[in-house]
Amino acid sequence: MQQEFKQSIDKALHNANLTGALGKFSEAYKVNRAKAYEGIDFEELRGRIAELKSYAASHLEELSDLFQKNAEARGIKVLRTNDPAQVREYILKVAQENGVKSIVKSKSMATEEIHLNPFLEKAGIEVGETDLGEWIIQLAGQTPSHMVMPAIHMTKEEVADLFSKEVDERLAADIPRLVKVARNELRPKFLAADMGISGGNIAVAETGSIALVTNEGNARLVTSLPKIHIALVGIEKLVAKFSDIAPILKALPRSATAQLLTSYVSIISGPTPNSDGSMKDLHIILMDNHRSEMAADPMFKEAMQCIRCASCLNVCPIFRLVGGHVFGKVYTGGIGTILTAWYDELKSSEYIQGLCIQCGACKDVCPARIDIPAMIMEIRRRLAKKQGIPLLQKSIYAVVNNRRLFHGMLRAASLAGKPFAKGTKFIRHLPMFLAELTDGRSLPAIAAKPFRDVFKTIDQPKNLKEKAVFYAGCLIDFAYPEMGEALVKILNRAGIEVLFPEGQTCCGAPARYNGAYETAAGNAADNIQALLAEPADYVVSACPTCTVALDHEFIATFESLGQHKWLPQARQLAAKTIDFSTLVKKLVDAGRLTLKQGQELGKITYHDSCHLKRTLHAEQPPRQLLQQAGYELAEMFECDTCCGMGGSYSLKLPEISAPILKRKLQNIKATGAPVVAMDCPGCVMQIRGGLDQEGAPIRVRHTVELIAEQVQE
Amino acid sequence: MFEQFKTRAQGVSAEVYRFPTEAEAFAFLVAFLREEGVAEQAGQYGVFAACPFLDRVDRAPLAAIEGMSFEVTRERAAAAKIGISQVDWALADTGTLVQDATAIDKRLVSTLPTIHVALIATAGLRPDMPAWLADVRPEQANYIAMITGPSRTADIERGLTIGVHGPERLVIVFIDRMGGTN
Numbered sequence: 001m002q003q004e005f006k007q008s009i010d011k012a013l014h015n016a017n018l019t020g021a022l023g024k025f026s027e028a029y030k031v032n033r034a035k036a037y038e039g040i041d042f043e044e045l046r047g048r049i050a051e052l053k054s055y056a057a058s059h060l061e062e063l064s065d066l067f068q069k070n071a072e073a074r075g076i077k078v079l080r081t082n083d084p085a086q087v088r089e090y091i092l093k094v095a096q097e098n099g100v101k102s103i104v105k106s107k108s109m110a111t112e113e114i115h116l117n118p119f120l121e122k123a124g125i126e127v128g129e130t131d132l133g134e135w136i137i138q139l140a141g142q143t144p145s146h147m148v149m150p151a152i153h154m155t156k157e158e159v160a161d162l163f164s165k166e167v168d169e170r171l172a173a174d175i176p177r178l179v180k181v182a183r184n185e186l187r188p189k190f191l192a193a194d195m196g197i198s199g200g201n202i203a204v205a206e207t208g209s210i211a212l213v214t215n216e217g218n219a220r221l222v223t224s225l226p227k228i229h230i231a232l233v234g235i236e237k238l239v240a241k242f243s244d245i246a247p248i249l250k251a252l253p254r255s256a257t258a259q260l261l262t263s264y265v266s267i268i269s270g271p272t273p274n275s276d277g278s279m280k281d282l283h284i285i286l287m288d289n290h291r292s293e294m295a296a297d298p299m300f301k302e303a304m305q306c307i308r309c310a311s312c313l314n315v316c317p318i319f320r321l322v323g324g325h326v327f328g329k330v331y332t333g334g335i336g337t338i339l340t341a342w343y344d345e346l347k348s349s350e351y352i353q354g355l356c357i358q359c360g361a362c363k364d365v366c367p368a369r370i371d372i373p374a375m376i377m378e379i380r381r382r383l384a385k386k387q388g389i390p391l392l393q394k395s396i397y398a399v400v401n402n403r404r405l406f407h408g409m410l411r412a413a414s415l416a417g418k419p420f421a422k423g424t425k426f427i428r429h430l431p432m433f434l435a436e437l438t439d440g441r442s443l444p445a446i447a448a449k450p451f452r453d454v455f456k457t458i459d460q461p462k463n464l465k466e467k468a469v470f471y472a473g474c475l476i477d478f479a480y481p482e483m484g485e486a487l488v489k490i491l492n493r494a495g496i497e498v499l500f501p502e503g504q505t506c507c508g509a510p511a512r513y514n515g516a517y518e519t520a521a522g523n524a525a526d527n528i529q530a531l532l533a534e535p536a537d538y539v540v541s542a543c544p545t546c547t548v549a550l551d552h553e554f555i556a557t558f559e560s561l562g563q564h565k566w567l568p569q570a571r572q573l574a575a576k577t578i579d580f581s582t583l584v585k586k587l588v589d590a591g592r593l594t595l596k597q598g599q600e601l602g603k604i605t606y607h608d609s610c611h612l613k614r615t616l617h618a619e620q621p622p623r624q625l626l627q628q629a630g631y632e633l634a635e636m637f638e639c640d641t642c643c644g645m646g647g648s649y650s651l652k653l654p655e656i657s658a659p660i661l662k663r664k665l666q667n668i669k670a671t672g673a674p675v676v677a678m679d680c681p682g683c684v685m686q687i688r689g690g691l692d693q694e695g696a697p698i699r700v701r702h703t704v705e706l707i708a709e710q711v712q713e
Numbered sequence: 714m715f716e717q718f719k720t721r722a723q724g725v726s727a728e729v730y731r732f733p734t735e736a737e738a739f740a741f742l743v744a745f746l747r748e749e750g751v752a753e754q755a756g757q758y759g760v761f762a763a764c765p766f767l768d769r770v771d772r773a774p775l776a777a778i779e780g781m782s783f784e785v786t787r788e789r790a791a792a793a794k795i796g797i798s799q800v801d802w803a804l805a806d807t808g809t810l811v812q813d814a815t816a817i818d819k820r821l822v823s824t825l826p827t828i829h830v831a832l833i834a835t836a837g838l839r840p841d842m843p844a845w846l847a848d849v850r851p852e853q854a855n856y857i858a859m860i861t862g863p864s865r866t867a868d869i870e871r872g873l874t875i876g877v878h879g880p881e882r883l884v885i886v887f888i889d890r891m892g893g894t895n
Binding site for chain 2: 021024025028074130131132133136149150151152154155156159175176178179180182183186187190191204207209215216217218220221223224225242243245246249250257259260261262263264265266267268269270271272273274275
């Protein structure tokens with residue numbers, strides 16, 4: 001299976017149509033989405049949505065009861081069930097009792113979730129998808145590759161081939177013409193259908209109403225022409241009040257397709273007359289299928305807030321490379337991974353969860369304010385707990401959890417790496433099975449002398465008024481000690497003495513991001529003791545991933561594991577932790593540190609590291625510092641898109657990491673700047689390695705190095 | 714508010730007209746139906762769903778156009794070029810029309826024909842959806858339809874195409890002095 005999954009990735013990566021379509025879409029989406037949200041306070045809007053959906057998720061039973069009562073009072077037949085099999089049988093029974101021969105459907109993820117079509121077809125009923133994208137993939141015998149744009153992976157030529165077979169006529173790959181063919185082919189099906197099946201985007205408890213959001217007009221036909229209408233609605237679509245539809249309808253179209261509103265919204269609150277004067281036979285099925293279990297799990301309740309806009313797919317640097325056939329099952333992308341783990345089973349998400357690089361781009365745009373990356377981490381943790389950590393990784397973590405052994409091995413690696421580094425600062429090629437690690441990227445040679453040794457030789461001025469504990473992290477300690485030296489120099493100038501507790505070790509991020517929370521907790525406890533041992537005003541780090549570990553994740557790891565012993569100290573540490581650029585910006589603003597005046601240092605571009613921007617929200621301080629120092633900032637395209645490093649991600653999925661890096665390098669080069677700055681040694685490793693391998697003459701520097709050069713003596 | 718509505722609606726390919734009186738709107742309608750070649754011929758019919766506007770005007774000039782019918786059947790609507798209905802509200806910030814579409818003929822004329830002409834009293838304009846929600850009572854309308862521009866899709870290579878399952882054109886006619894309202 002692992003191999004099968006890797007093959008599916010490989011296939012997707014080599015599908016130029018897919019990556020081309022998704023890539024172009026993701027670029028246009030970003031611009032169009034921003035435009036659609038112009039003049040809207042997105043934080044306020046998503047706060048409201050999160051609140052009303054969270055309320056609903058906490059009152060599922062009550063709202064379901066109310067919905068049922070109100071809908072039934074208006075003549076709607078309501079079925080509530082936890083069981084997908086019961087849904088299928090109910091629909092079949094209604095169909096058979098009414099002699100239904102053909103059904104038209106508008107787009108419904110819930111029906112795909114329960115594999116309704118094959119079930120009904122097996123019973124001899126013709127089922128026609130009418131959403132254009134869904135119809136295309138139905139004809140192609142495929143599954144949707146995107147929740148909102150199911151056929152985004154197909155070209156117009158492929159669609160023309162499919163339609164040609166359907167209408168027995170050679171059709172040109174002309175989109176308006178193909179759309180017309182679909183209209184003409186599907187029109188008689190709508191008029192002949194005995195039953196219409198739809199989903200529901202919102203279900204309002206206080207009125208027993210459902211809202212359907214579409215663009216093509218097919219849902220209007222599905223709910224108007226056949227005499228029977230069945231709507232299948234997941235209970236996560238419930239909201240308490242009729243007025244709750246306004247914020248959802250404000251966000252959903254903007255986030256899904258960058259529209260102010262879709263062409264059509266239908267709000268159905270009861271049966272309506274058919275054209276022959278009879279009344280519509282209207283059924284609404286409220287389906288649970290593990291949703292209430294999800295709502296009852298404090299770590300996953302937030303996922304119930306999802307309004308299915310798929311914006312998490314659209315901004316995902318991985319999704320745009322591999323698409324939904326690799327990244328997800330019925331539900332795709334980030335949220336799809338979470339829904340798959342629940343609606344299907346945890347094991348089903350085993351491979352797809354590994355695709356998430358934890359860059360946090362989805363969390364930033366989610367209109368329901370769902371912390372998707374955090375939930376994927378929790379899935380990882382639960383999978384690791386249930387299935388164990390692979391032996392090789394386990395032995396690595398055993399080493400990482402033993403600081404002396406781990407650091408001893410890193411020192412040894414410095415010697416072992418020498419033959420490959422050939423006197424440069426890079427390892428360009430590794431032998432045999434390790435070769436993939438240097439595919440498209442050179443790795444830094446392990447420094448001859450780690451920072452912990454260098455530190456002892458630094459002569460700091462005496463009697464400085466403040467103290468800062470420096471948390472180096474593995475990369476600065478063992479690969480880039482010069483960054484640590486630069487940091488000491490800067491802080492000394494600002495009157496701060498730097499302490500380097502020897503007991504500090506790996507921040508635990510690699511273990512945590514692989515679900516090995518026990519190892520991460522061990523690292524956290526070791527670091528807390530080391531970093532709090534001596535009194536200091538700050539704990540500063542020049543690695544955003546480490547900063548996030550110290551500032552957020554030690555606490556989160558202990559809480560996930562239910563370990564309370566170190567929690568108070570973890571909070572104490574978090575309160576003192578600050579990232580390098582934010583601290584230095586403060587020192588400059590306070591007049592404690594002066595940068596050389598009147599410098600003209602030329603053009604520079606800046607790469608946003610994921611954790612710095614999206615967890616620490618510190619994207620401005622480094623930019624301001626660099627400009628104050630005399631650099632002219634030339635922003636690159638997609639400056640805040642992940643570089644593909646993701647810690648061990650680039651080792652586990654190098655085939656995905658490499659194209660993400662390539663894109664980043666292109667964007668850097670396109671600015672024409674001779675220097676690119678960033679605040680993360682991991683990004684430096686990835687980007688410097690990539691540029692080295694391309695032989696591009698662009699310098700890759702950590703902000704700490706550039707600022708150290710510009711502090712006033 | 715009207716100008717905002719017009720900008721938004723035109724932004725999604727709707728056509729927007731405004732007349733001070735019902736008589737002027739009616740004259741426009743008759744001319745429009747003739748211009749579009751409504752005739753007693755499949756694909757060229759005109760269908761008009763029952764509404765207060767239709768009740769008040771003298772429909773003779775409309776009835777005189779061959780192919781126009783006021784009894785809306787599925788078959789007639791499916792073979793119609795133009796469907797006309799009256800809608801109840803308009804939301805300025807998105808260019809959206811809102812209609813109590815409980816009566817099936819209102820949905821038939823706005824979903825099946827190639828062109829949908831929507832008549833609306835200018836007094837039905839609301840700034841946005843929350844303002845409209847304050848006025849509406851869903852318990853009085855089992856089917857509320859919101860319409861924002863013509864039917865559209867981008868399902869093939871993301872190429873925006875107008876007119877999939879619904880109308881290819883949406884023609885919106887505002888009437889300032891409509892019936893009892895002003």
